[in-house]
Amino acid sequence: MRTPLGWTLQLVGGASAVLLAASMHARPSIAVDDVAAGQMLYQGKCTGCHSVDTDRIGPRHRDVVGRKVATVPGFNYSPALKKVGGVWTPARLDQWLSGTQKMAPGSRMYIEIDDPTQRRQLIAYLKSISKPH
Amino acid sequence: MRVCRCSDPHPGALEMIMDIQDPSMAGNRRAFLQRAGALTLGASAAGLFADRPAIAAPPKFRSDVGVIQTALALEHEGIAAYRLAGKSGLLSKGTLEVATIFMGHHEVHRDSLAKLVSQAGAKPVEPKSDAQYVADLNLASLKSEKDVVALATTLEHGAASAYIGQISAIRDPKLANLFASISADEALHWTALNAAGGGQIPKSAYVFG
Numbered sequence: 001m002r003t004p005l006g007w008t009l010q011l012v013g014g015a016s017a018v019l020l021a022a023s024m025h026a027r028p029s030i031a032v033d034d035v036a037a038g039q040m041l042y043q044g045k046c047t048g049c050h051s052v053d054t055d056r057i058g059p060r061h062r063d064v065v066g067r068k069v070a071t072v073p074g075f076n077y078s079p080a081l082k083k084v085g086g087v088w089t090p091a092r093l094d095q096w097l098s099g100t101q102k103m104a105p106g107s108r109m110y111i112e113i114d115d116p117t118q119r120r121q122l123i124a125y126l127k128s129i130s131k132p133h
Numbered sequence: 134m135r136v137c138r139c140s141d142p143h144p145g146a147l148e149m150i151m152d153i154q155d156p157s158m159a160g161n162r163r164a165f166l167q168r169a170g171a172l173t174l175g176a177s178a179a180g181l182f183a184d185r186p187a188i189a190a191p192p193k194f195r196s197d198v199g200v201i202q203t204a205l206a207l208e209h210e211g212i213a214a215y216r217l218a219g220k221s222g223l224l225s226k227g228t229l230e231v232a233t234i235f236m237g238h239h240e241v242h243r244d245s246l247a248k249l250v251s252q253a254g255a256k257p258v259e260p261k262s263d264a265q266y267v268a269d270l271n272l273a274s275l276k277s278e279k280d281v282v283a284l285a286t287t288l289e290h291g292a293a294s295a296y297i298g299q300i301s302a303i304r305d306p307k308l309a310n311l312f313a314s315i316s317a318d319e320a321l322h323w324t325a326l327n328a329a330g331g332g333q334i335p336k337s338a339y340v341f342g
Contacts (some may be wrong), residue, residue: 048207048292048293048296051269051271108203110298111299112298
């Protein structure tokens with residue numbers, strides 16, 4: 001039997017999907033399916049350490065695409081990541097998610113996502129929560 | 134059931150709120166911390182759980198210290214979330230008891246990980262201030278037990294997955310075993326919380342990772 005909380009979560013999930021779909025009309029270059037799948041992956045793989053709008057174990061992800069690497073104000077980045085330089089583009093995020101320690105040995109994030117489809121979907125979601133570039 | 138009294142390790146939490154930069158949120162955060170400070174959690178389950186068998190090969194962990202430190206930061210956050218939410222007055226007696234047990238698990242994880250960092254000759258990462266955790270986790274937005282359970286469910290799922298994700302970076306098999314064991318604890322927490330919140334059992338395999 002579904003509890004009131006279950007219904008609430010379902011309603012919230014449904015509303016989020018509608019909002020997500022609506023926002024995609026303004027971003028025709030991003031596949032809606034990829035964003036939705038990426039959001040699910042984000043909740044599974046990233047929320048242990050990251051949030052969209054607050055810094056936790058890792059920095060916030062709002063506007064990460066197009067942001068200079070290691071520049072969220074007030075976040076304590078590792079020296080290894082500070083050395084990387086440049087801007088987080090989809091291509092660089094793909095490299096990062098392929099193996100954080102390969103791209104920046106000694107950084108504090110440890111993840112390797114081998115599946116290129118999952119990386120593409122995650123990056124699509126990160127792009128959806130970033131300003132258009 | 135044997136329980137032990139625990140004192141608040143952050144008695145200055147109410148003062149720390151003054152450091153919060155966003156004045157629009159300060160009232161909510163202050164209110165949350167005041168609620169948290171108004172009640173004493175009363176019991177810690179940390180003493181209920183025997184330490185996992187020690188891993189006695191410190192030098193082998195030196196190359197894995199970074200991974201352990203990241204995991205330790207995760208445990209600090211989990212402990213703070215349960216402690217602050219548990220003391221907020223939002224939880225019923227039964228839920229509080231379960232939350233206290235889960236917090237005890239996280240405290241044991243923390244102690245295991247911190248010990249390994251120290252044995253490897255490094256300084257274990259310290260927890261943030263209570264005010265910082267309130268801001269990071271948006272704890273001021275929690276208005277009911279349902280909100281607390283939903284947040285804890287999300288955090289536990291993330292933690293279980295994070296441990297699995299980090300295993301591939303670990304060089305020592307015994308440490309990988311420890312991470313797998315901790316991940317299983319987090320998965321247990323998630324399962325209980327998900328059921329308590331009325332969540333569905335996932336139909337797809339590989340729920341974590």
